[in-house]
Amino acid sequence: MGIESSQATSHAWQRLAAAMRGALLLPGHPDYEERRHVWNGAIDRRPSGIARCADAEDVSIAVKFAASEHHPLTVRGGGHNVAGLAVRDDSLMLDLGALNRVEVDAQARIVRVEGGALWREVDAATQPHGLATTGGFVSSTGVGGLTLGGGVGWLMRRCGLAIDNLIAADVVLADGRCVVASADQHADLFWALRGGAGGFGVVTRFAFRLHAIGEVLAGAVFHPVEAAPALLRAFRAFTPLAPEQGTLMLVFTTAPPAPFLPAQVHGQRVVALAYCWSGDPAHGEQALAPLTGFGEPLGRVGGVMPYAAWQQSFDAHAPAGDHYYWTTSIFDALDDALIDALVPDAAAPPDPMCEVHVHHLGGAVAAMPADASAFVHRDAPFFINAIGRTQAAGKFTEVRAWARGLRSSLAPWAREGMQPNFAGEVSDWHAKAHDALTSKRLESLRRKYDPAGLFLPVRND
Numbered sequence: 001m002g003i004e005s006s007q008a009t010s011h012a013w014q015r016l017a018a019a020m021r022g023a024l025l026l027p028g029h030p031d032y033e034e035r036r037h038v039w040n041g042a043i044d045r046r047p048s049g050i051a052r053c054a055d056a057e058d059v060s061i062a063v064k065f066a067a068s069e070h071h072p073l074t075v076r077g078g079g080h081n082v083a084g085l086a087v088r089d090d091s092l093m094l095d096l097g098a099l100n101r102v103e104v105d106a107q108a109r110i111v112r113v114e115g116g117a118l119w120r121e122v123d124a125a126t127q128p129h130g131l132a133t134t135g136g137f138v139s140s141t142g143v144g145g146l147t148l149g150g151g152v153g154w155l156m157r158r159c160g161l162a163i164d165n166l167i168a169a170d171v172v173l174a175d176g177r178c179v180v181a182s183a184d185q186h187a188d189l190f191w192a193l194r195g196g197a198g199g200f201g202v203v204t205r206f207a208f209r210l211h212a213i214g215e216v217l218a219g220a221v222f223h224p225v226e227a228a229p230a231l232l233r234a235f236r237a238f239t240p241l242a243p244e245q246g247t248l249m250l251v252f253t254t255a256p257p258a259p260f261l262p263a264q265v266h267g268q269r270v271v272a273l274a275y276c277w278s279g280d281p282a283h284g285e286q287a288l289a290p291l292t293g294f295g296e297p298l299g300r301v302g303g304v305m306p307y308a309a310w311q312q313s314f315d316a317h318a319p320a321g322d323h324y325y326w327t328t329s330i331f332d333a334l335d336d337a338l339i340d341a342l343v344p345d346a347a348a349p350p351d352p353m354c355e356v357h358v359h360h361l362g363g364a365v366a367a368m369p370a371d372a373s374a375f376v377h378r379d380a381p382f383f384i385n386a387i388g389r390t391q392a393a394g395k396f397t398e399v400r401a402w403a404r405g406l407r408s409s410l411a412p413w414a415r416e417g418m419q420p421n422f423a424g425e426v427s428d429w430h431a432k433a434h435d436a437l438t439s440k441r442l443e444s445l446r447r448k449y450d451p452a453g454l455f456l457p458v459r460n461d
């Protein structure tokens with residue numbers, strides 16, 4: 001499968017531009033440069049054109065154009081994919097950025113979200129009703145890519161992954177047809193959309209189940225990096241028994257110049273325990289105390305706040321335009337030997353902006369049957385992300401080598417595979433996002449829904 005690159009004639013481009021309600025940006029258009037860039041500044045690709053779709057009909061028109069012209073295609077949701085799946089040289093980019101309407105049915109506890117919306121736009125619509133659904137750990141990520149890859153976030157242990165709340169999706173298929181995928185309609189496609197990590201069609205609208213979550217108890221407790229081995233052991237002991245209202249994360253980072261930290265630690269390497277409790281705050285204080293009360297912290301921040309405020313509080317740590325390389329591994333346990341291997345690399349990265357995130361799963365994520373969706377490893381208790389980041393393009397190779405090296409040194413304890421959402425390379429997306437059985441099922445559904453491979457990401461890294 002895989003569509004060959006072709007040179008669409010200028011006549012064909014004109015026909016596409018005339019047929020669409022949204023704009024077609026060809027190289028040289030004043031908006032072309034801005035829209036070709038994605039979140040990761042290390043990705044620098046030049047699409048042949050950018051179709052700024054105004055509605056599902058535009059999506060269908062652009063898809064039919066690509067299919068009939070044998071022109072390669074990419075889809076841009078929030079543009080956050082670290083491997084840059086949304087953009088490819090000499091391909092038509094379907095830019096869904098203008099498809100960002102969000103409608104809440106508070107009575108039915110359902111939110112309908114267009115395919116190019118960001119999580120913060122979902123929160124803005126749902127939170128005034130005291131409602132929320134699982135989105136990411138930051139609010140600037142696209143609903144589209146995050147959901148199709150599974151979708152972990154602060155509410156997942158209580159509410160499940162983003163895909164576990166998906167009720168239906170409106171999808172434009174490779175032949176331009178618009179269909180609904182749900183438990184009752186195109187159920188096989190619905191299964192593939194939930195964790196298959198895209199590549200089956202363009203989702204123009206998602207419908208998600210909402211939960212009664214207004215405020216959360218959330219914050220971060222900062223420790224010197226020397227405390228990391230003991231804190232990791234405490235995290236390992238606490239998390240398997242943690243109530244499902246609580247989602248926690250250990251973050252190796254560099255202390256920001258923030259008022260809640262003493263001046264002498266600003267710029268020093270630290271490890272932070274970040275937490276979000278989506279139940280009764282008094283119960284949360286008590287339930288999380290074994291970890292939030294650990295050791296002698298350098299400082300702490302947090303309290304009871306709207307869920308949306310907490311989700312936005314990490315946005316500034318992941319600005320668009322820096323050079324990023326991420327990778328990720330999945331673990332059955334955090335062995336002492338793994339901790340010994342992790343800490344030195346996490347404590348001394350080549351750029352102070354690099355981070356390591358230690359996550360746990362469990363709760364509602366693990367409660368869902370394994371074959372209910374195409375998301376693999378929902379039973380895994382832990383995963384660790386190496387977040388390579390630098391502002392200096394010349395340092396990118398070193399940062400990438402650090403992240404890859406960290407993953408290699410953890411490999412003896414890791415499961416095969418990785419969560420597709422954190423795959424830093426298209427080759428990993430292809431090779432590691434799914435186990436053999438799931439891959440086989442996904443391939444057969446691709447043959448059914450996208451036989452020419454129009455939507456299949458091409459290995460270009």
Ligand SMILES: Cc1cc2nc3c(=O)[nH]c(=O)nc-3n(C[C@H](O)[C@H](O)[C@H](O)COP(=O)(O)OP(=O)(O)OC[C@H]3O[C@@H](n4cnc5c(N)ncnc54)[C@H](O)[C@@H]3O)c2cc1C
Nearest residue numbers: 075077078079080081085115136137142144145146152203
């Ligand atoms: C700062 C940051 C924080 C993140 N936090 C989390 C997190 O907490 N949890 C998590 O699970 N992941 C997280 N991720 C990973 C993120 O979910 C993936 O990178 C995801 O691919 C981004 O989706 P997007 O729509 O923003 O990206 P894009 O780059 O626009 O799209 C990514 C892929 O999804 C496809 N796609 C997007 N929208 C649609 C659509 N509507 N229909 C069909 N295909 C579509 C694209 O074609 C592309 O292949 C984070 C990423 C970043 C950069």
